[in-house]
Amino acid sequence: MLRKREVELSELAESIANYYCPEGLVDPAVIAKKIDIPYSYGDYGDAFDGLIEQENGSFHIFINNRNNFADHPRSRFTFAHELGHYFIDEHRQALLKGKTPSHPSFTNFSSKNPVELEADHFAASLLLPESRVKNDCFKKRFNFKLISDLSSKYQTSVTATVLKLMTIDKHPIMLVCSESGRVKWFKYSHDFPFKWLKKPQGVVPRNTLAGAYFSSKEKFDDELPITANDWFENVWDRDISRQFFEKCIYSDRHNFVLSIIWEN
Ligand SMILES: [Zn+2]
Incomplete structure (x- = not known):
């Protein structure tokens, strides 16, 4: 996503958060009620995590909470994502024109669809409004404790929290999601110094903490120092x-392993 668009969506989401939930936790259900969009929680199997439907100009949001309760960070993120499809002008117009009759969304952060990425970024920015997060980060050292403190305060997953932190230039960060020894996806902040993972492409490098898990099931509770060479090429x-x-x-x-990587 272009930096300009990222800033635009972040500002949109924050203004909505501040307008509808100026104090405390941002609650997507409160926002939906205030804008008169009915919503349902239910067990929708594997069909989707969230869905927004439009009929004759009226919207309805469905949240799949077969594995979670309604207040679970995952359900909150899904709900915020669906609200993104309503609040982002281009998305709402497409729904109103019937271009996207049913719009199943999945909260796995791995979508390559730019529309989904925009809704994900909107969701992270709605639940973690930028100026509130910046305030919380002020003069704090960047480490995993900061991330986990933010994710418990804002009731967001670690992934969603890191995705938001990536866009506020607090610190250069990279996220790598891997499964069974293969890299599924990775994302980095605009200011992260390295852009290429070590070759062979798609394989988790052995000399990393994630690599240790896949080769010997070894797990580490703490963040540990690594060198750029362990993860990155060139x-x-x-x-x-x-x-x-x-x-x-x-x-x-x-x-599955999620690796958060940042410079000391
Ligand atoms: Zn979506």
Whole structure:
């Protein structure tokens, strides 16, 4: 997404958060009520995480909470994402014209569809309004504790929290999501110094914390120092000594690791 668009959507989401939920937690259900959009929670199987429907100019939002309760960070994010399809002008116009008759959305952050990426970015910015987050980060050292403090305060997943932090230039960050030894997707902030993961492409490098999990199921509770060379390709000699940290979040059930990487 272009930086200009990112800023535009972030400002839109923040103005909505400040207008409807000026104090405390941003609650997508409160916003939906205030703008008269009915919504339903239900078990919709694997069909979607969230859906917004439009008929004769009226909207309805569906949230799949088969695995979660309504206040779960995942349900909150899905709800905020669907609100994005309503509040972002181009998305609402497309819905009104019937261009997107049913719009199943998945909250897995891996969509390549630009419309979905915009709604994801809107959702992260709605739940984590930029100036509130900036205030919380003020003069704080960047580490995993900051991320987990923010995600409990704002009731957002670590992934959503990091995605928001990536756009506020607090600190250069990279996120790598891998499964069964393969990189599923990665994202980095505009100011992250390296853009290419180590070759062979798509394989989690062995000398990383994620690599240790896939080769020997070893897990680390803490963030640990790594060098640029461990994760990245084309690292100049002068950059070899730059120290980075990696913190992993594991899911044994899915043989899945989320790596958060930042420079010391
Ligand atoms: Zn969507």
